[in-house]
Amino acid sequence: MSEEPNEExxxxxxxxxxxxxxxxxxxxxxxxxxxxxxxARTDGTTWTSARRARTSAAFAGELIVVPAxxxxxxxxxxxxxxxxxxxxxxxxxxxxxxAVLVLAPTATGHDATLYLRECAPAGELGxxxxxxxxxxxxxxxxxxxxxxxxxLTTRGLAELAADLAPWREKEVALLAGFDPGVDAxxxxxxxxxxxxxxxxxxxxKDDWELARLQEACDATSRGFADVVRELPMLxxxxxxxxxxxxxxxxxxxxxxxGNDVGYTSIVGAGAHATTLHWWRNHGRIExxxxxxxxxxxETDSLYTADVTRTMPVNGExxxxxxxxxxxxxxxxxxxxxxxxxxADFGAAHRAAMWILADHLHSWGILPVTADVACNEDTEAPxxxxxxxxxxHGTSHMLGIDVHDCAKARSETYHKGTLAAxxxxxxxPGLYFQPNDRTAxxxxxxxxxxxxxxxxxxxxxxxxxxxxxxxxxxxxxxxxREVQNTSAQA
Numbered sequence: 001m002s003e004e005p006n007e008e009x010x011x012x013x014x015x016x017x018x019x020x021x022x023x024x025x026x027x028x029x030x031x032x033x034x035x036x037x038x039x040a041r042t043d044g045t046t047w048t049s050a051r052r053a054r055t056s057a058a059f060a061g062e063l064i065v066v067p068a069x070x071x072x073x074x075x076x077x078x079x080x081x082x083x084x085x086x087x088x089x090x091x092x093x094x095x096x097x098x099a100v101l102v103l104a105p106t107a108t109g110h111d112a113t114l115y116l117r118e119c120a121p122a123g124e125l126g127x128x129x130x131x132x133x134x135x136x137x138x139x140x141x142x143x144x145x146x147x148x149x150x151x152l153t154t155r156g157l158a159e160l161a162a163d164l165a166p167w168r169e170k171e172v173a174l175l176a177g178f179d180p181g182v183d184a185x186x187x188x189x190x191x192x193x194x195x196x197x198x199x200x201x202x203x204x205k206d207d208w209e210l211a212r213l214q215e216a217c218d219a220t221s222r223g224f225a226d227v228v229r230e231l232p233m234l235x236x237x238x239x240x241x242x243x244x245x246x247x248x249x250x251x252x253x254x255x256x257x258g259n260d261v262g263y264t265s266i267v268g269a270g271a272h273a274t275t276l277h278w279w280r281n282h283g284r285i286e287x288x289x290x291x292x293x294x295x296x297x298e299t300d301s302l303y304t305a306d307v308t309r310t311m312p313v314n315g316e317x318x319x320x321x322x323x324x325x326x327x328x329x330x331x332x333x334x335x336x337x338x339x340x341x342x343a344d345f346g347a348a349h350r351a352a353m354w355i356l357a358d359h360l361h362s363w364g365i366l367p368v369t370a371d372v373a374c375n376e377d378t379e380a381p382x383x384x385x386x387x388x389x390x391x392h393g394t395s396h397m398l399g400i401d402v403h404d405c406a407k408a409r410s411e412t413y414h415k416g417t418l419a420a421x422x423x424x425x426x427x428p429g430l431y432f433q434p435n436d437r438t439a440x441x442x443x444x445x446x447x448x449x450x451x452x453x454x455x456x457x458x459x460x461x462x463x464x465x466x467x468x469x470x471x472x473x474x475x476x477x478x479x480r481e482v483q484n485t486s487a488q489a
Contacts, residue, residue: 009120009130012077018129026129030122033134038141038149040093041301045151047208048093051201055091056103056110058197063172064103064110065164065186066194067179071097081260085178086400087198089302093150095259096140100160100182101152114152115160116143161185195407203397203405203412204421210455212303213399213423214464216258217453219297220305221467223253227293228479229486231313234285242285243267246293254297262304263402266294269313273447274431276391287314290321292447296402306402306425307465308451315479317472320442324430325472328448331355331428332470335394339454339461341420345413349394350374352428357386360430365389365439388438391431395424398453418456423464427451 018026055064068084082097092101098117103110119134120126126133134140143154155163164185174182174189183189205213227246234242247267254261268278269285273292285291291313296305310325312318317325335352357373360366366373366389368382375383397404397413404423405413418424429449432439450470455462469478 009126009128009133011129011131015129018125023125026125026127027123030127033119033122033127033139035145036139036141038145039300040095040149042149044093044208044301045149047206048091049151050206052091052103052112053109054201055198058201059103059105059110059173059194061105063105063167063170064101064174064194065172065182065189066091066101066103066175067182068094068096068099068101069178070180083260084302085175086302086404087175087195087202088178090198090202090400092152093301094146094152095300095302096146098157098179100157100179102160102163112152113163114143114146114150114154115157115163116140116146116154117157118143196409199405199407200409200412202399203408204419205399205423205455206421209303209399210421210423212299212301213305213453213455216262216297216299216303216305217307217464218467219253219257219299220295220307220465222257223250223295223297224293224307224309224468225482226250226253227295228311228482231285231291231315231479232483235287235314239285241282243269243272243281243283246285246291247281250293250295258297258299259302260298262296262298262306266292266308268292268447271434271445271447273310273449274433274445275447276429276431285313288318289313290446290448292449294449294451302400304398304400304402305453305465306398306427306451307453307468308427308429308449309468309470309475310448310450311475311479315476315483317476321446321448322472324432324443324446324448325450327356327359328428328430328450329470329472330359332426332450332452335426335428336452336454336461336463339395339418339424339426339456341418341422341456341458343418343456345395345416345418345424347418348424348426350376352394352426353386353390356390356428356430360386360389363440365443388436389430389432391429392427394428395426398423398425420457422456424454424456425451426454 066088068088071079074080084095100115102113147154172189173194174186176191226249247265264279267281269291270289272278272283292310294308298304331352334355335348338347338351354370354374357370372382373386431447432443434445453464469475
């Protein structure tokens, strides 16, 4: 838990000691610290209240404690950028470091209280000297300001230990592992059931969440346009470490329009596109290459997009690149068509894999037919051989995490049935490794993935990232339009 105003300020071994006369001087002649308005959206309070009610119903009579998490130290004197635990934000709308949500059982359900860190006020030593204080990291909204925005009863974090003391020797539902200070207050707390229940409750997105995901996808589309706009400049300058330049270009959009990127961007040019999680992003950008960019903006409310586009760096497809791209595009369309309420989660994957396996067989690469390769009896001869070139699953749930609801039981997720409001990616790919002798020489080093964020409904699926073109001809037209607009600006 974070430091409170009346405690000794948090300092380090190399801080300059504060003398008695300096303490006296610090205590004099301050106006109140400049206020810090609360950044949360007020339109989400009805939704978070409903989510807490559903959580309460699953844990009748039990104490529920969900911390946002604590800062993690990087290189002694700095911290990693803080991101609150996803389920904490889902339940509260809050993203503040050190905050803790407590749902205390009552005869009719639970009373919700949000505990928040408070900065030492101007004039106290901690205001000046504490590395958690307002002069070092900025002021924080007061509990009363937060209560007004989020519609939650709030208390100072200094009161948490006393309020939880009666529960110390009892079994409670605790999101453990996120805040060591909270874990120490509830040594018999367990996260197993809590994580499972919360992730299963989060599988179906409410309308507020769907709107945030649309915002994330729209910002992501603009970020992809930013990347395309930079390509002519990179080619003109030789493209050295161009992948990293493009990574930074997209990151700037994510920080301007949201909180951050939702995950480390994958920017793979040429053969780097065949590495599934290419995060080094230090390669050169050269004419004639394909660029595979897998990127997503995370909104201020922490909902993220997850979109991949593969495009020719100089705006023109080469025949072998186009051949692979069209196969993947066909597979993705087949997968998207299967995203509908009542279908099983694996339907999109099966549809996409059959298309890819069929192409691989027709090209003479796969020694068995698609029916044999895609046989779900994995012990059958020839079953799964296409996976050498497809590598990964086609879909995962998406929401406030890029791989959302990971603690849900298999029967409600991977082996479950889709419902209206489920959001999942559809992202088939083909990857021909540069050292794979089973692939024709002209295809080695080509990697293609196409990924969109799809909402299951009772009717047709909704593509949240449809603003970015997928058709290869439309991609070329879009690239020319973006770059021409930039040149005229």
